[in-house]
């Protein structure tokens with residue numbers, strides 16, 4: 001199994017450039033950088049098209 005190199009699902013910076021946080025969603029693993037972590041929490045609509053299923057996420061105020 002060849003894992004693609006970890007990179008932020010939003011800005012695509014790799015783990016060589018920035019610390020990445022691994023997230024698990026629907027049996028898949030993704031990575032997100034600290035700068036874009038707030039999108040996942042507060043504005044998941046921004047991730048539609050990048051994170052499959054993001055449209056199902058509810059933003060936290």
Ligand SMILES: [Zn+2]
Pocket residue numbers: 008009010011012013032033034035036
């Ligand atoms: Zn990022």
